[in-house]
Ligand SMILES: CC(=O)SCCNC(=O)CCNC(=O)[C@H](O)C(C)(C)COP(=O)(O)OP(=O)(O)OC[C@H]1O[C@@H](n2cnc3c(N)ncnc32)[C@H](O)[C@@H]1OP(=O)(O)O
């Protein structure tokens with residue numbers, strides 16, 4: 157039997173080799189590449205069903221029902237797999253692999269949303285030409301319909317930005333290609349092409365929705381930049397937010413959005429999108445639902461909570477924090493019955509490699525290293541694992557991605573931390589919509605697990 161690391165390594169080698177062959181020439185559209193890969197994946201699924209449908213992958217224990225299904229293998233998700241120790245891999249590629257292989261923006265170094273989306277959707281590393289062409293397509297579709305602009309402009313600026321984001325995204329379903337094709341009556345085998353059309357439109361329009369929410373709430377009455385057809389998705393997002401002239405922030409946003417794109421299937425936001433999509437609700441409302449799962453403080457909203465918590469620490473203890481000060485503050489949080497935001501994870505059992513990648517970004521920029529908030533975040537990550545271990549509850553005492561993500565935004569002037577999860581929401585569309593397209597391409601059924609009452613569980617155990 158092959159060892160897992162060699163399987164992953166050979167997947168990486170295959171992916172890079174095929175990228176190398178294609179890199180020379182390919183200028184295919186993402187649709188054309190998907191049309192090539194869909195038949196093979198359908199055949200793989202049919203073979204799995206026919207030949208191994210009855211194979212056992214694990215037991216269902218009472219603790220799975222009582223413990224949020226932690227560890228239960230119950231979903232098909234092709235684009236990424238989360239190893240508890242190594243962290244996330246996208247089609248076999250680790251974060252450092254992606255940083256080496258995926259084309260950045262012109263003049264940039266970081267992974268961009270387009271190259272990550274291409275990898276997630278097709279399983280292939282795109283050429284630079286393919287990436288640019290996808291950027292162009294997204295920019296061409298980036299303009300918001302007037303009714304969505306009006307809806308967002310009329311919402312109270314005090315409404316949480318995530319509530320606004322979900323509403324704006326849901327309202328895009330006014331023009332859903334999937335919903336109107338379904339109403340017209342199309343073959344099941346064609347569903348995925350309409351799901352793809354909606355998904356590309358949604359990803360293209362997310363920066364304009366997200367930036368409008370920011371501008372309405374925090375810079376009201378100032379004009380928002382239009383979509384620039386020569387920029388990548390996140391370049392446009394930074395521009396519309398009003399930070400386009402800050403290259404370092406734009407690069408950080410590119411990395412942030414690429415890294416938060418997908419985290420296998422069972423996380424609350426991706427799973428919500430998958431569940432709603434399985435009813436054949438269109439991708440817009442499926443993703444709106446996902447955003448509201450992301451808006452919970454145990455999931456995406458933790459990045460807002462981390463900064464709020466770290467700034468409270470700073471307010472209480474000042475700038476010259478020692479490890480002992482931080483330790484004391486951690487114990488105060490834990491003894492107050494609260495969780496330490498940015499620490500622990502449902503699957504990971506080591507430091508999150510996304511956290512590591514974001515800190516590495518800081519290490520290449522002296523202005524970030526000198527920032528007291530970033531220093532505090534770094535110092536906290538050096539102390540918190542010991543305290544959490546001593547506390548003895550969390551299965552994972554290490555930092556997750558949310559521990560680091562907000563402090564760089566804060567440094568570069570996005571100081572309104574209630575907004576941070578919106579940026580996560582722009583990103584998570586890459587993975588969640590990829591799965592909606594693939595679920596329709598593979599003809600996956602409506603999701604409907606069996607539930608049991610406590611009485612029924614006891615009865616079954618007695619039998
Ligand atoms: C992008 C993301 O979504 S990453 C996660 C972002 N969320 C956070 O950072 C919030 C803080 N972390 C947490 O609340 C948790 O670690 C979660 C929600 C991420 C994972 O939850 P679980 O898988 O249930 O964690 P685990 O099995 O380790 O929990 C066991 C116990 O430790 C506690 N625990 C877990 N993490 C922490 C923490 N950071 N601080 C304090 N206690 C914790 C749990 O609340 C639970 O307590 P209980 O037995 O009283 O219910």
Ligand SMILES: O=C([O-])CC(=O)C(=O)O
Nearest residue numbers: 418419422423424502503
């Ligand atoms: O995997 C999870 O459960 C949470 C997480 O880190 C993510 O969704 O990015």
